[in-house]
Amino acid sequence: MRALKNWFWPGIITVALLTVLAGWFLAGPIDARITEAANTALSAQNDWASAEVDGRDLILKGVAPSEEALADAIKITNEIPGVRIVDNQTTLLSLAEPFSFVITKSDDGILLSGNVPYGDTRAKILSAAELAMPGIEILDEMAVARGAPPAFFELVQFALGQAAQLINGEVEISGKTYTIRGTPASSADYAAINDALKKPLPGDAALNEIKLVPPVGQGG
Incomplete structure (x- = not known):
């Protein structure tokens, strides 16, 4: 029984460590894939915007030329597979009155x-x-x-x-x-x-x- 315990707990610890390490090594490539997909999608019609990914949270940045363009960029990034939430850190271009x-x-x-x-x-x-x-x-x-x-x-x-x-x-x-x-x-x-x-x-x-x-x- 002692021999079983000696084998069991170190084995569990090893598996847990390997799982953590695997997640750590895989997180980078997943972030990169989501970032690339988001920026590719944005560049088609919203070249003012850029995306960064932290885990599965996407950070949207840039100066939006209009409220419509901002809404479109948020919609696009929300539809990227793998994105959990979109953190909108954009600003809106200043309004000139009168123009x-x-x-x-x-x-x-x-x-x-x-x-x-x-x-x-x-x-x-x-x-x-x-x-x-x-x-x-x-x-x-x-x-x-x-x-x-x-x-x-x-x-x-x-x-x-x-x-x-x-x-x-x-x-x-x-x-x-x-x-x-x-x-x-x-x-x-x-x-x-x-x-x-x-x-x-x-x-x-x-x-x-x-x-x-x-x-x-x-x-x-």
């Missing part, structure tokens, strides 16, 4: 400032600015935020076209209002700017102010 965008044209070039939506809109605006005003230096001081009005990029394109007709001045979009101030390059540009502003603006924007200095020889 403003300004084009300032001077002898030094073009300054683009104010707000821009998350995503590829910044690149599209810079490309449109280069197309509208080739050869002019462009300074980018745009800040990413939520709250862009409908048809924001289309309204910016329109504003860039009008800024190109100024020698110097400023075009401002604030929420859904549109303001232009400055000196047109010619009488034809002066007329073209005013004629364009008599038509509906992109995104149903409202005209706030037109303050143009007529070129020399052009009546106000």
Whole structure:
């Protein structure tokens, strides 16, 4: 009986230790597989988000561009096989009220400032600015935020076209209002700017102010 006890308890202890060690060695690969699966799933539509896994608890991180994007990322990670809970440690991109965008044209070039939506809109605006005003230096001081009005990029394109007709001045979009101030390059540009502003603006924007200095020889 003593011999049986001498064999039994050390055996139990050995099995327990092996079980603990097996779990310890396997935990890393399981964490890695869940992490890889989560980040792969997120990258398809939510490249702003990233996932880390601790045991079977998934930690979601990143700056969400919208409440809808955040809800989608949480849903995706909750559906990853092996995840026990999702610890949401994300933050929401700041909301700009009003959402403003300004084009300032001077002898030094073009300054683009104010707000821009998350995503590829910044690149599209810079490309449109280069197309509208080739050869002019462009300074980018745009800040990413939520709250862009409908048809924001289309309204910016329109504003860039009008800024190109100024020698110097400023075009401002604030929420859904549109303001232009400055000196047109010619009488034809002066007329073209005013004629364009008599038509509906992109995104149903409202005209706030037109303050143009007529070129020399052009009546106000």
